[in-house]
Amino acid sequence: MIAERVLAFLQAQGVQPGARAVVGLSGGADSVCLLHALNSLAGVLPLRITAVHVNHGLRGEEAARDEQFCQAFCETLGVPLSVVQVDVPAIAEKTGEGHEACGRRLRYEAFRHTAGENACILTAHTADDNAETVLLHLLRGTGLRGLCGIPPVRGNVLRPLLSCTRSDVERYCAAHHLTYMTDSTNASSVYLRNRMRHEVLPALKSMNPAALEAFSRMTDAVRADEQYLETCAEAAAKTVVTPRGVDEQALVELPLALQRRIVHAWLSAKTARQIESTHVEAVLSIVGSPKRITLPGGFVVCSRRGLLEFPPPAVAPWEMPLHLDKAAQTVRTPAGSIYIQLFQQKDLQNLHKEVLANAVDCAKMDTTLVLRSRRGGDCFSDPVRRISKTLKKWMNEKKIPPERRNAVPVLSDGAHVLWAGGFGAGAPYAVSAQTKQCFVFMFTKDGGNTNEK
16 A cells, blocks of 8 residues: 555656665654665666665664664665764754754755755655644744645655555554664653654544544645745745845835745745744844844844845954055055055145045154054044044944944054044044145945945
């Protein structure tokens, strides 16, 4: 029965005789059943099968036992086995993922690495797994995407057992005298999925013996609706998503269903992380406001100048000594380039007012100068308004985002700010009628945009 279902599924997906297939083999009943059924189809649909077993480094001797079992089972079938060792706890600690999410990601990375570009990947998810997944999504709060459950096909990943129940699998193993390994953690109530498996699903089956079939019908129907909405969202995204970010005005003119899908796709592509509906709602909530949110992995999204965007990485604090010379020079800084030129009094009347705004009177400068990023407490006096404020307040007024504030170069003699890129010379240091010599500082940001007052 199961072998026939697997055959029909593969043929419906266009899998041809001789195709390469990578099968995920944990050693549990589901994957043992799938690999055996595929191998039994050799006379009808011969495939070039490779099994992949991933040891997650989580269960010590029990994991070693499962690995040995998989090796022996594959030898019995004459199927080559690739064993991949990963350290889920260590990797999850670095990435901030939970063990379950990290393990799943690493498993599929191992499957894809073995499969390459030309093989399909077969996993042994069943109707029980599908129902459990839907219930978990419901518990967390989900939209249509979560109600779709586990897709039978996603790219080159195929799930031939999704129409089969766990009971079907166990009957198959018993009929073919197949032994399999049982993961001891599957009995632990610490894991929410196990509680769904051992407590919630049995209760639902007692109310409706055909509950699994009902879940499968629902996910099939919802998946069709979701695919249609995704198609609409992809078309709409072409006018909403720009290289710089998401056009907020164009976004809010769309139905909410499309807004959510466009933002979800955009976040997923930018972060390469699993994006939940709560993350999408959080991003939508900041549209049109000067707010920012932080996503898993430390990714920041902000609303700025009519766009939802990922701001560039923050510039680290920096400092470098400055040696002035009579000859014009260009100084490269972590923030950009500063062109510096000495002018005499007779030249000042010929200088453009915006150039003069960036001129510092030599008589008012100390001999020990540094170029650096701003520091807490730095004050700057506007030469036109004659108002003194901290640079932080001036930057707030100019709406310079926090991650870019260290990209504003500051000329200091140690205790005072003489000049700042984009603000010009401070009032006490600006040129006047008494100025005999001055240095002009013209700042060019990375990317070629001038940042002068």
